[in-house]
Each structure stands twice: as C-alpha cells, then as structure tokens.
Amino acid sequence: LKKVTASIITIGDEILIGQVTDTNSQWIANELTKIGITVEQMISISDEAKTITASITNNKSDLIILTGGLGPTKDDITKHTLTKYFSSTLTIHQPTLNKLISSYSSRNKELNDLNKTQALVPQNCTVLENEFGTAPGMWFQENNQTTISLPGVPLEMKKLLELQVLPKIKEHFSTPYIYQRTLHTIGIPESNLAIKLANWEQTLPEGISLAYLPTLGMVRLRLTVYDKNKEKAHELLNPYIDTIYQEISNYIFGEDNDLLEQVIGNILLDNHQSLATAESCTGGNISKLITSVSGSSKYFNGGIISYSNDVKINSLNIPIETIAKHGAVSEETVTLMAQNVRVLLNSTFGLAVTGIAGPEGGTWEKPVGTVWIAFASENQVITKKLQLTPHRDKNIRLSTVYALDLLRTSTMKHQ
Amino acid sequence: LKKVTASIITIGDEILIGQVTDTNSQWIANELTKIGITVEQMISISDEAKTITASITNNKSDLIILTGGLGPTKDDITKHTLTKYFSSTLTIHQPTLNKLISSYSSRNKELNDLNKTQALVPQNCTVLENEFGTAPGMWFQENNQTTISLPGVPLEMKKLLELQVLPKIKEHFSTPYIYQRTLHTIGIPESNLAIKLANWEQTLPEGISLAYLPTLGMVRLRLTVYDKNKEKAHELLNPYIDTIYQEISNYIFGEDNDLLEQVIGNILLDNHQSLATAESCTGGNISKLITSVSGSSKYFNGGIISYSNDVKINSLNIPIETIAKHGAVSEETVTLMAQNVRVLLNSTFGLAVTGIAGPEGGTWEKPVGTVWIAFASENQVITKKLQLTPHRDKNIRLSTVYALDLLRTSTMKHQ
Numbered sequence: 001l002k003k004v005t006a007s008i009i010t011i012g013d014e015i016l017i018g019q020v021t022d023t024n025s026q027w028i029a030n031e032l033t034k035i036g037i038t039v040e041q042m043i044s045i046s047d048e049a050k051t052i053t054a055s056i057t058n059n060k061s062d063l064i065i066l067t068g069g070l071g072p073t074k075d076d077i078t079k080h081t082l083t084k085y086f087s088s089t090l091t092i093h094q095p096t097l098n099k100l101i102s103s104y105s106s107r108n109k110e111l112n113d114l115n116k117t118q119a120l121v122p123q124n125c126t127v128l129e130n131e132f133g134t135a136p137g138m139w140f141q142e143n144n145q146t147t148i149s150l151p152g153v154p155l156e157m158k159k160l161l162e163l164q165v166l167p168k169i170k171e172h173f174s175t176p177y178i179y180q181r182t183l184h185t186i187g188i189p190e191s192n193l194a195i196k197l198a199n200w201e202q203t204l205p206e207g208i209s210l211a212y213l214p215t216l217g218m219v220r221l222r223l224t225v226y227d228k229n230k231e232k233a234h235e236l237l238n239p240y241i242d243t244i245y246q247e248i249s250n251y252i253f254g255e256d257n258d259l260l261e262q263v264i265g266n267i268l269l270d271n272h273q274s275l276a277t278a279e280s281c282t283g284g285n286i287s288k289l290i291t292s293v294s295g296s297s298k299y300f301n302g303g304i305i306s307y308s309n310d311v312k313i314n315s316l317n318i319p320i321e322t323i324a325k326h327g328a329v330s331e332e333t334v335t336l337m338a339q340n341v342r343v344l345l346n347s348t349f350g351l352a353v354t355g356i357a358g359p360e361g362g363t364w365e366k367p368v369g370t371v372w373i374a375f376a377s378e379n380q381v382i383t384k385k386l387q388l389t390p391h392r393d394k395n396i397r398l399s400t401v402y403a404l405d406l407l408r409t410s411t412m413k414h415q
Numbered sequence: 416l417k418k419v420t421a422s423i424i425t426i427g428d429e430i431l432i433g434q435v436t437d438t439n440s441q442w443i444a445n446e447l448t449k450i451g452i453t454v455e456q457m458i459s460i461s462d463e464a465k466t467i468t469a470s471i472t473n474n475k476s477d478l479i480i481l482t483g484g485l486g487p488t489k490d491d492i493t494k495h496t497l498t499k500y501f502s503s504t505l506t507i508h509q510p511t512l513n514k515l516i517s518s519y520s521s522r523n524k525e526l527n528d529l530n531k532t533q534a535l536v537p538q539n540c541t542v543l544e545n546e547f548g549t550a551p552g553m554w555f556q557e558n559n560q561t562t563i564s565l566p567g568v569p570l571e572m573k574k575l576l577e578l579q580v581l582p583k584i585k586e587h588f589s590t591p592y593i594y595q596r597t598l599h600t601i602g603i604p605e606s607n608l609a610i611k612l613a614n615w616e617q618t619l620p621e622g623i624s625l626a627y628l629p630t631l632g633m634v635r636l637r638l639t640v641y642d643k644n645k646e647k648a649h650e651l652l653n654p655y656i657d658t659i660y661q662e663i664s665n666y667i668f669g670e671d672n673d674l675l676e677q678v679i680g681n682i683l684l685d686n687h688q689s690l691a692t693a694e695s696c697t698g699g700n701i702s703k704l705i706t707s708v709s710g711s712s713k714y715f716n717g718g719i720i721s722y723s724n725d726v727k728i729n730s731l732n733i734p735i736e737t738i739a740k741h742g743a744v745s746e747e748t749v750t751l752m753a754q755n756v757r758v759l760l761n762s763t764f765g766l767a768v769t770g771i772a773g774p775e776g777g778t779w780e781k782p783v784g785t786v787w788i789a790f791a792s793e794n795q796v797i798t799k800k801l802q803l804t805p806h807r808d809k810n811i812r813l814s815t816v817y818a819l820d821l822l823r824t825s826t827m828k829h830q
Contacts, residue, residue: 016454018445019626021438025459030433039431040466042459044440051455180432191529194488212488213429214568222429277720283706284699287720291698294774294807302726304719305692305702311717311760315730345726359709387522391547392709394570 003226004037004173007061010044011052011068011078012152024067024157031166036175036226037063052081056147063169064145068152070135072114079122079138082149086140088122095129096121096136103134128164132156139168146172176226179233181241183221184258185251186405190214193221193248200240200247208237216394217401218260253408260404261289267411268299268348275407276345277303278316278337280328280354281371285400301345306337306354316340329354329366331374331383338376349411350376353403355386357395369395373403375410382410419452419588422476425459426467426483426493427567439482439572446581451590451641452478467496471562478584479560483567485550487529494537494553497564501555503537510544511536511551543579547571554583561587591641594648596656598636599673600666601820605629608636608663615655615662623652631809632816633675668823675819676704682826683714683763690822691760692718693731693752695743695769696786700815716760721752721769731755744769744781746789746798753791764826765791768818770801772810784810788818790825797825 008025015022025042032039040061045051047069056064069078083090097119104111118134121127128137128148133156140147148165150157185193190212194201204210207227213220223240227233245252254263268275277287287303290296306312309328313320318336326332334354342350355371362368369388374381386402388395423440430437440457447454455476460466462484471479484493498505512534519526533549536542543552543563548571555562563580565572600608605627619625622642628635638655642648660667669678683690692702702718705711721727724743728735733751741747749769757765770786777783784803789796801817803810 015441016444016457017448018441018443018454019628021436021441022457023436026430026433026436028433029431033432039433040461042431042437044457046455191487191527194529195527211428211490212486213434214486222434279699281706282703283711283715284694284702284718284720287699287722288697288703291720291722292808292811296698297722297776300698300722302720302722302730303699304730305699305706305717307702307706307712307715307717308760314761315717315719315759344730345723346729361712389547393707394547396707 004063004175005040005061006032006037006063006065007055007059008032008039008042009052009055009064009066010042010152011047011066012044013046013075015044016046024152024154027154027158028065028067028161031161032063032065032169033178035166035170036178037169037173047075047077049077049081049084052078053085056085059145062145062173064147065165066147066149067157070149070151072118072134078149079120082125082138082140082147083122086122086124086142086147088124090120091123093119093121093127093136096127096134099129100134128160130156130160131163132159137165139165176228177230177233178224178226179230179237180222180224181237182223182256183241183244183252184218184254184260185221185248186218186253186260186401186408188219188248188251190219193219193251196248197221197244200244203243204240205236208240216397217405250409253405259293260401260408262293264404264408264411265290265293265296265299267408269295271411273348273411274299274301274346275349275351276301276341276347278341278350278352279303279305280307280312280337280352281357282353282355282396282399282403283307285396286351286353286403289400289404301347304341304344312337316344327366329356329370329372331372331385334372334374335376335381335383338374338381342376342378348377349407350374351403351407352376353399355388355395355399357392357399358390359392371395371399371402373399373406375406377410380410382406417589419478419590420455420476421447421452421478421480422470422474423447423454423457424467424470424479424481425457425567426462426481427459428461428490430459431461439567439569442569442573443480443482443576446576447478447480447584449593449595450581450585451593452584452588462490462492464492464496464499467493468500471500474560477560477588479562480580481562481564482572485564485566487533487549493564494535497540497553497555497562498537501537501539501557501562503539505535506538508534508536508542508551511542511549514544515549543575545571545575547574552580554580591643592645592648593639593641594645594652595637595639596652597638597671598656598659598667599633599669599675600636600663601633601668601675601816601823603634603663603666605634608634608666611663612636612659615659618658619655620651623655631812632820668820674708675816675823677708679819679823679826680705680708680711680714682823684710686826688763688826689714689716689761690764690766691716691756691762693756693765693767694718694720695722695727695752696772697768697770697811697814697818698722700811701766701768701818704815704819716762719756719759727752731759742781744771744785744787746787746800749787749789750791750796750798753789753796757791757793763792764822765789766818766822767791768814770803770810770814772807772814773805774807786810786814786817788814788821790821792825797821 126139337352358368752767773783
C-alpha cells in the first residue's frame with residue numbers, strides 16, 4: 001500500500017504577524033491522520049498570489065489542502081490565484097448564487113455586487129457547497145494530484161471537511177489504517193526512560209515506531225503502526241503494550257487522552273475517598289488542577305493555602321516550635337501540614353507542599369528549588385524531598401506534578 | 416531600508432499528526448514582527464533528515480528559525496542534520512557539559528552517556544547557552560543567511576529567544592524602529608470599547624495603527640508606529656496615549672508587559688496591605704495567580720479553598736443557617752467568606768468567590784455560570800453577581816479575572 005501524503009497550507013497575514021494561532025491546521029492534520037494520510041508539511045503563508053502559487057508549484061504531496069483567502073474583499077485572492085494556476089476561467093455557480101439570493105432576502109438585506117462574486121468558481125473544479133457560509137470549497141484534480149481550497153473560518157472549514165471532503169478523500173485514495181497507542185509516564189526523566197526501555201525497544205519490529213514526547217515532569221510514549229488491515233494492526237501493536245508495562249508499569253499513569261488530575265479523581269471516586277490539600281509554594285496550583293475536573297466536588301473537600309507562617313500556625317495548627325526549630329520548609333513541617341489538613345477538613349487523605357519557589361528566599365542550606373511534599377492517610381505519612389530548579393514558574397509546576405504523582409502512587413496502595 | 420524576511424520552521428511529528436498545537440511559531444512570529452522583521456512563512460515538518468534539509472535548502476529568507484528535535488533520544492535529529500548540512504563536525508561544548516555535570520550532581524543524579532550528548536555542538540556554530548534546559552541553541556551564519564536552531568520546549572525556546580536571540584538579531588540586521596504601546600483594559604467588552612473610542616479613533620493619523628486584542632475578560636489595545644527615527648516615532652504616538660486615558664482610564668489597569676496579578680501586588684506592596692482569599696468555584700486559581708508573582712509572600716498571607724460546604728462551615732465559620740437559607744452561592748455566603756477569611760488570616764483585605772462552574776450543579780434559579788464575588792476590608796464589603804457561561808473552564812478563568820479586578824478597583828479606593 002503506497003503512503004498517501006498531504007500538505008496543509010494556511011493563507012492569511014494575521015497568522016504570520018503572530019496575531020492569531022492557526023488552529024485549523026492541527027484540526028485538519030488530526031482528521032487526515034485518523035484516515036491514514038501522512039501529513040508531511042503544514043505551511044502558513046501570506047495573502048499574495050506569488051507565494052500561494054509557489055506553495056503549490058513544486059509541491060509533491062498527493063493531496064494539498066488550502067484554507068483561507070476566500071472572502072469577497074480585495075485582500076482575499078486564493079480563488080483568483082488558483083483559477084489562473086489551473087488555467088481556468090471563473091463562471092457563475094448557480095446553486096451558490098441561488099443560496100446567496102435567498103439568504104440575503106430572508107434577512108431583508110440587499111445582495112451587492114461584491115457578495116455576488118462569492119458565487120463565481122473556476123470552471124474546471126468540483127464545487128463543494130458551503131451550507132455554513134458564502135464561500136464554496138473547490139476540489140481540483142490534475143493528473144495524480146488533488147488540490148482542495150476551503151474557507152478559513154474554522155466552523156465552515158470543519159463542516160465542509162467533515163461532510164464533504166473526508167468522504168470524498170476516502171473514496172479517492174486507498175489509505176492504510178493507522179493504529180496509535182500513547183502511554184503517559186511520570187516521575188522518570190526521558191533519558192532514564194530510554195535506558196530502561198533500550199532492550200525492549202530492540203524487540204520492536206520495523207513496522208512499529210516509537211516516539212518520546214516529554215513535558216514538564218512527564219514523558220508520553222507513542223507507539224504507531226500502519227497496516228491495510230485494522231485487526232492486523234491491533235494484533236501487531238498490542239503485545240508491545242503488554243511488554244512495556246512489564247518494564248515500567250510504576251511510571252505509567254494513563255493512556256491516550258488521560259490526564260493525571262482525572263486519573264487521580266477516578267481513583268478517589270471509585271474508592272469513595274476524599275482529599276484535602278495544604279499548599280505553600282504551589283500557592284493553590286494543586287487544588288486548581290484537581291478542581292479543573294468536572295465533578296471534583298465529589299472527592300475534593302478543599303484546601304488551605306498557608307503562604308505565611310502565621311497561616312501555617314493559626315489555620316493548620318503547626319506548632320510554632322516546629323517551624324522555629326526545623327523551618328517552614330522541612331520534613332517535620334510538611335508532615336504536620338498533610339496530617340493536620342486531613343483532619344481539619346475531615347478527609348481520607350491529606351496532600352501538602354512546602355518549598356522555596358524562588359527566585360528569592362534561598363539559603364546555602366536550603367537553596368531555591370528545595371521542596372518537601374507529603375501524603376497523609378489515617379495511619380501513614382509519606383514524605384519526599386525534591387531538589388528542583390532556580391526558576392519559580394517551573395518549580396511551581398514541577399512541585400504540583402510530583403505532589404499529584406505522590407498522591408497517585410500512595411492512594412493506589414490504599415485501594 | 417531593506418525588508419528583512421524570516422521563515423519559522425517547527426520540527427516534530429506530534430504537530431503533523433495533529434496531537435499538539437504549535438504555539439511556538441505564533442509566539443516567535445509575534446516577537447519578530449515587533450522588531451520589524453517580516454515573517455514570510457511558517458512551516459511544520461517531521462523529524463526526518465531529508466525534510467529538514469529540504470526546508471532550508473531552497474529557503475530564501477534572511478533569517479531561518481528552527482525549533483524542536485534537540486532532545487537526547489534517537490528520534491531527535493535536528494542537530495545531526497544541521498551539522499551535516501553546514502559541513503561541520505560535532506564537538507564538546509565545555510560550558511554546557513560543566514553545567515550538565517553540576518546540575519546532575521547537585522541533584523545526586525548520575526549523568527548518563529545519552530545526556531552527555533546534549534553537550535555536543537557543531538564546531539562552526541555560535542552556541543546559545545540554555546539556562547533552562549539541557550539542549551543549547553545554535554546560531555549558524557553562512558554568507559547572508561542566518562539559521563538558528565532552538566529547543567522545542569516552549570519555556571526553553573522563549574527564554575533563549577528573549578535573552579539571547581532577539582538582542583543578537585537586532586544587532587545583526589538593520590530593521591525599522593517599531594514603537595508599540597499596549598494598554599490593558601478589563602471589565603468592558605470589545606464592542607463597547609470600540610463604541611467608546613469611536614471619536615478618538617477618528618483623530619489617529621495614518622501612520623498609527625490600532626489593534627483590539629481580546630482575551631477572556633480583557634481587551635488589549637495596541638498602538639503601533641513604524642519610523643526610521645526613534646524620537647519621531649515616540650513624538651507621534653505618545654500624545655494619543657494621553658488622550659485615550661481621558662476616554663477610558665477606569666478600564667485601564669496597566670501598560671505593555673504589566674500583568675493584572677502584578678499590578679495588584681504592587682498596589683498592596685506600596686500600601687503595606689495584605690490579602691487573604693476564600694475560593695469555592697475557582698478552586699485555588701486566584702491564589703495560584705497571585706502567588707505566580709515573585710515576592711508575593713510579602714502581601715499574600717494565604718487562602719482557604721472551601722470547595723465543600725463542610726469546609727465553608729468549619730474552616731470559614733459560615734453559619735450553617737446562612738447556607739441553608741440562602742445557599743452556598745449567594746450574596747450572604749460570599750460576604751461572610753470574604754469577611755471571615757480576612758479576620759481568620761489576619762489580613763487587610765479578604766477576597767471571596769462562590770459559584771457554579773458547571774457543567775453540573777445548575778438549577779433554574781441559579782443556572783451554571785452564576786457566580787458571586789466579594790471584597791472585604793475592615794469597614795466595607797463590596798459584592799458583585801456575575802452571570803457567566805455554560806463552560807467550566809471559561810467560568811473559572813472569568814471568575815478569577817473579575818475577582819482580581821474587584822480587588823484592584825476596591826484597593827485603589829483604600830489608598
């Protein structure tokens with residue numbers, strides 16, 4: 001089965017000056033990937049005839065999808081440029097004109113000459129009627145290359161693609177089935193993970209590709225296989241999911257679209273357990289993530305953000321002597337924070353963080369990036385010391401991720 | 416003055432399969448536009464040597480910025496590809512190696528061989544040291560073309576660009592002087608702002624362009640002028656900043672790089688005032704934003720996240736009768752939340768939020784998106800009811816912004 005390749009081309013100055021993010025390309029790429037088409041490039045270019053022409057002239061992709069530049073105003077030139085490129089002439093597309101006339105008359109508005117030009121299309125294209133806007137899409141077929149032009153308005157583009165373009169593409173090309181599985185790991189750096197998986201990676205057959213996708217404190221592992229046959233693709237890949245779990249199951253917290261805060265929520269929910277947090281240096285970031293999950297009120301009782309020592313003493317009942325003797329950033333303090341917030345907020349578990357996020361506040365003994373995290377249940381406290389970075393934002397985010405992972409691994413033992 | 420052109424190239428399969436949105440390109444495009452460089456194309460390509468080479472081979476831009484593919488694992492090949500393309504060889508960059516060694520030893524971790532390869536750089540490039548990660552950036556200068564390779568991790572890319580690349584670009588190229596002033600408004604929708612500013616906009620001369628840049632709950636107004644001469648540009652633009660303040664000063668909370676949480680922090684700091692928060696539906700998002708500011712411990716005492724009614728009753732001392740009679744989402748409850756957290760945490764001001772973020776929990780009388788916010792000082796409480804959207808994430812973010820704005824406008828009256 002020959003690989004079918006695609007280019008996605010976005011036309012519009014507002015993207016090149018950084019004013020808007022191009023979300024169309026990602027959406028199209030995702031849809032094409034799902035039906036087995038390999039997107040080999042995504043390009044953003046300006047509304048200029050010569051750049052539009054250049055972007056398709058030496059393009060070797062089997063399929064080219066262009067979005068944008070189909071409006072009625074004079075800065076929109078995609079249609080004219082493609083008409084010229086495909087040596088065609090513009091002609092009235094009667095169904096589109098009829099639709100424009102009835103749409104304007106139903107809103108008691110006058111259809112002016114500028115708007116009428118939206119019904120002009122190149123003679124040699126297949127028109128893709130746009131039910132959600134005025135600019136129709138266009139499908140050009142020349143030799144073995146398919147070029148499709150769609151409006152840039154996200155809703156119109158998506159509806160046209162979904163309802164007309166994708167079915168037509170599936171008919172026109174024979175594409176492989178793509179099967180992907182993603183595993184989310186936490187608590188192990190990319191390079192250590194690669195070492196742990198070195199032998200396992202050797203067992204992967206040629207048809208399976210592996211990608212490491214790191215983010216702060218986490219690494220996603222993505223396995224991909226292409227095959228004509230769906231069952232064969234699953235049969236080929238799935239055994240390697242089983243064997244990778246044998247290597248690194250401790251570090252895997254979820255698959256595919258799972259989020260850490262959601263995985264934790266599900267554990268708590270399933271076991272009828274509840275949580276309270278005591279946060280110092282993370283300043284509410286942990287509870288913010290926990291409560292970003294819809295339905296989190298079923299297991300999250302609340303938290304105390306004990307930013308000042310006074311709040312640690314008065315609201316979390318940490319003895320002033322503990323802070324005086326060991327410091328606010330210490331195993332003793334974080335232990336009491338987790339234990340006390342658990343009891344005060346009447347919860348199954350308590351989770352606490354105290355540290356020096358920086359950039360100020362570090363000492364020789366406790367430099368910026370020193371963070372203590374603790375998990376408390378009725379009979380147990382688990383603490384951990386982190387030595388993070390000199391950077392405030394990174395420290396807050398990493399402390400949050402590691403605290404959530406401590407919660408995850410600890411609650412799993414309580415099931 | 417000759418136009419300086421740029422290409423931004425993003426390397427990584429995860430973008431082409433539509434798994435992640437490329438936000439790096441927009442950010443870079445915006446920064447380059449600000450210093451007068453014309454971005455002519457943005458390209459996303461896969462981690463393959465031949466596509467990386469092809470993307471730069473016939474590239475006519477004066478400046479090429481590549482991001483991504485600089486990790487230590489074998490799917491990251493940007494560095495090797497560029498080394499070959501620029502006919503160079505890899506050599507150890509001692510400062511990077513030293514940094515790796517000290518960073519690993521300070522965390523009591525072992526530097527493995529794979530990590531050590533991060534210190535290898537092509538001999539003929541200028542190394543851009545990365546303080547925020549392991550992969551250094553690279554600046555290649557060949558004839559009249561500049562090619563820069565940066566890591567794809569957004570934080571590392573941004574810091575490298577800000578601190579090292581942009582200053583070097585400004586030195587290397589002669590670009591027009593661009594003078595921009597941005598005013599941050601809050602609490603007024605874009606369309607109302609446009610109506611209020613209609614007459615003022617008429618007074619703007621041809622050379623000054625105005626952009627409305629809306630984000631959740633806020634609108635930035637950006638005025639831009641291009642000129643060869645710095646003084647002339649300032650003289651032309653600055654008077655319009657004075658006149659726009661006459662129109663809408665109540666809505667302007669800051670200029671240029673000001674952040675709302677920072678503006679508020681400065682007000683509290685300057686007046687030796689302190690703050691405590693009581694959050695329900697925002698779940699810690701307000702305190703998280705407040706504490707994202709370095710030095711916030713000087714004015715932020717802490718907060719109570721009263722997600723459950725038990726916490727409202729036990730930790731915030733809200734009488735059970737108040738909740739029973741008026742509900743947890745009510746003016747009466749939010750008033751007591753703000754007053755009580757102020758007293759409990761011994762602070763000058765209390766700020767409170769309670770609401771229904773959704774998607775569940777709405778009633779006919781109090782639909783999803785109903786939110787009460789309150790500000791309390793020793794002698795005063797100011798409350799406000801918000802009717803927001805059906806969307807959880809949007810409601811949390813909007814409630815946070817409006818609560819912070821209530822704090823800003825209320826504290827200003829206490830100066």
